[in-house]
Amino acid sequence: MVRKALHAVVWRIERVIDAVRGQRDKRRVIEPYIGYATPDHLVVRGRVLTALRRNAPRAEQSRWVNFRQMLGLFLTDEVADVEISAEGMTAHTDEEGYFTLLLARDDRRGWQDVIVRIVDTDVAVACPVMIAGDDAAFVVVSDIDDTMLRTGAYSLARNLWTSLTGNALTRQVFPDAVTFMQHLTEGGRNPVYYVSSSPWNLHDFLATIFDRAGLVRGPKFLRDLGVSRTQFITGTHGDHKGGSIDTLIAAHPGLPFVLVGDTGQHDAFVYLDAIARHPGRIAAVVLREPGPGPDAESREAMARIEQAGTPLLHGPTFEGFGERLLVLLNEGLRT
Template sequence: MVKARLARVLHPVERALDRLRPARRREDLVIDPYLGYATPSEIILRGRVLTALRRTAPDPDGSWWTNLRQMVSLFLTSEVAEVPVRCGDVTAITDEEGYFDLHLPRGDAAPGWVGFDVTLDGEGRRLEALVVGPDAPFGVISDIDDTLLETGAYSLARNLWTSLTGSTATRHVFPDAVALMKGFRAAGAPVFFVSSSPWNLHHFLREIFRRHDMPKAPIFLRDLGLSRTQFISGTHGDHKGSAVDAILAAHPGLPFVLVGDTGQHDPPVYLAAAQRHPGRIVRAIFREPGKGAYAKDAAAMEALRALEVRVESGRDYSAIDV
């Protein structure tokens, strides 16, 4: 209720500020590309239209102040609403935060990564989507913060400091998580990443994963923008649960392994997903950062076991076999 009231008050203010910005020339607009995915009938391309792309310049020896300025710049985007984005005969109109989804017919697309040329007023951009093949043994949905990437999300102060003062060259990825994800890739399992981080960090996260040879994977992030009805788009659990629902709906019949941590209370979120999708979640793997699992996380893990989900947890993933 508080967030809804804030939205009603602040949304008109945000729109008024948008109108004060200098007029944007259509030829200056750019597409920020996100990795998409496929359903049995569609290929979904995703992205955002902005007036400029924001990128960082990683330097292993850069100061925390340099990294902070670069990270803050990622959030100083100017999104563009109500512009058409096209791929062939399919057109999408950007929403008020500049986001768009293009729903293309899947046709006979071969399994693997497929690319399509998307145009914005004639200017092209290549967008990619993952098509999962019928021989995939299972799928993997993994959290990012404190699951793959050390963040300290269980402490707000530590989370903010780590997130804002690191770079793609210095952020710490857990070696045991890299080994686990590579094991899933070797087993032929498609991987999907889910995080409550904002979409502004999509390219940043992709660069970190690329540097560590992590599986290339669609990333489901969170819109922190302001709408007419909502101040920040839902809670951490709501976002993660909705992303899990979307991924499972896109791959009917495919069993899934969920990977997460107890720092942001992933066990209750995954338990709720297993209850919504009986039989689809076959395994859950949790890292226990900080002081370990809280009582409600431990209870949720036991409830998952009662649903015949294979549950494994520990300080790291070094003892986990794919």
């Protein structure tokens, strides 16, 4: 009851603040997110704000400056109920400014730009969409923190310190992750997706880090940490990651999946559940072991993954995993 009452109060306060902001600031911009394709649709995604929050960091700047810049990424003014359009289809932004446009699937393949407009304005932006080719052999879904990006998410204090006091020039992608993902995508043949509990406010920040490191580009499934009418901070880490995996498996019928994560946030449990929900669809699981490595519960979940007959690669680095995994997958696809 206390949580429900607190949710109601916070939601009403946020609605009043958003209404005041919207009345004061009539600017509208579209922040594009990378979309993807299903058998029936191109899924175009983005958010309407009053202004984009972007940083211009320097590698030598202080942690205090980094903190202020990171905090600024969360101070967004979203705009609800804005009508947007693309290729003859329209939609309205939700109460947090997010929109999803479902366009008819056609013969386009690879990376495509879809021009999205705010109706009755001259505001328009190109929203990228990744459309897997017919030659894809499998799909890769990867976690980000401590899997691709050095974070320390296995420790809340370390996670917050690293996330809030670094910048796009100081944050480090694991070099072995770059090589590993390049092996798996096989020159862009196999689509790669990233799933994280990080908020959508960090979409551009993460894209900048990934591009600088040369990490394979792919659509991201991040979390809405805002307060909605029905939810007080949306979902849990496991719910978000599991739901995103379900969405992507439905988007790629017939293709096997490789799930990549780490033991710091109990990804083994999430992936074990995905194996149970989608028999025969998970071709392999790969887990990095950051910090102290897996605890007893994670080791048990990892053992159950192997007992289910799903190949599991795990270790403190991904060195050599790309070659080993491709051999395993090719053997599995031939049987």
